[in-house]
Ligand SMILES: Nc1nc2c(c(=O)[nH]1)N[C@H]1C(S)=C(S)[C@@H](COP(=O)(O)OP(=O)(O)OC[C@H]3O[C@@H](n4cnc5c(N)ncnc54)[C@H](O)[C@@H]3O)O[C@H]1N2
């Protein structure tokens with residue numbers, strides 16, 4: 297008689313995983329090697345931005361009051377005394393009746409209190425004089441020192457993801473090198489005697505291994521460095537030796553398949569032989585109920601036993617392995633974002649467990665809408681094509697109806713600090 301496993305809640309399973317996160321060490325990398333990394337230091341503004349008052353336009357730096365009576369009929373004429381480009385500092389200060397020709401980004405010359413754009417002046421005498429036919433207000437068109445950020449401001453806290461925008465900020469403050477957390481190396485092993493490599497032709501009884509390739513990209517998306525060790529046949533001793541061998545080369549290991557209660561589901565035996573502590577082996581969710589997570593107390597490494605069924609494997613990764621990888625890399629926003637959405641179709645399946653339905657969410661007329669994609673079965677692979685969210689349908693109901701309000705976990709969102717169902 298096979299042991300009956302006792303499911304724990306998804307929330308409980310997530311906290312068990314989070315209580316076993318092993319934070320990666322810090323490293324210093326060059327700014328262009330920090331893409332998609334996670335900051336291991338706070339970033340403060342060590343100077344004002346812009347660092348000086350400057351011109352946002354190509355034009356002329358003038359004293360605004362000189363134009364107070366200017367009009368179409370009565371233009372004011374100013375003498376151009378100098379020309380400066382971005383990077384230059386004017387030698388002269390602007391006096392009454394004078395102007396300095398200035399290019400975008402150049403420092404505002406002393407004496408000037410407004411910039412007038414090139415397009416609205418009339419140049420005369422080979423550019424030695426300009427005519428202005430309207431009143432220019434004091435402080436018009438000045439990009440002020442510190443208007444972007446002031447010296448001393450905390451701009452980014454450690455644990456922030458390095459995005460292109462973050463890199464612009466790092467460069468602004470002279471971070472040629474930046475402290476980030478090392479990427480965890482995540483080992484991947486697919487188990488199952490039925491598995492063929494992607495390049496092999498189909499033969500009766502066999503299927504191609506899709507999970508490994510899916511997980512490789514999920515690991516990358518989560519910020520980890522995938523290391524794929526290939527496929528293992530359903531043989532206890534070989535699988536045990538295979539798993540044991542790769543453990544020294546990885547920070548965490550993901551296997552797929554072999555976690556259920558079948559005769560050839562050897563992962564539970566392998567965990568036992570390794571002396572691992574099983575954190576859970578059944579979760580109150582569909583798909584992915586057999587997701588198993590074990591922990592090696594000696595090395596602090598975690599073992600994710602994801603289901604072999606493609607959709608279960610996908611969901612198990614997104615709920616548990618993805619947040620673990622992000623947290624081990626120090627990322628604050630480690631969990632999937634969620635939005636409240638309106639269900640676009642009836643979903644009549646009764647729900648004993650929480651269901652995570654592959655869905656497509658869209659934002660229309662100020663509201664999120666969530667549409668299930670494909671068949672909601674754990675062995676289905678094609679429903680993963682269009683899914684950009686996992687719609688959460690809490691268990692214990694007779695199903696859901698079009699128009700019901702549901703939560704949807706965004707697969708491509710920015711992430712959230714809290715796990716929220
Ligand atoms: N008596 C019971 N049987 C099953 C239970 C149960 O509670 N009692 N749970 C079912 C559920 S739910 C799931 S999900 C599966 C999970 O099984 P495993 O995680 O042990 O996975 P396998 O048995 O190895 O494979 C399941 C399925 O997925 C295919 N597979 C496996 N690996 C891959 C891969 N890398 N790429 C693509 N497809 C893969 C495999 O051929 C099987 O069809 O167990 C139920 N049974």
Ligand code: MOO
Pocket residue numbers: 581582583584585586587603605607608609674
């Ligand atoms: O674990 Mo299975 O994925 O519930 O369908």
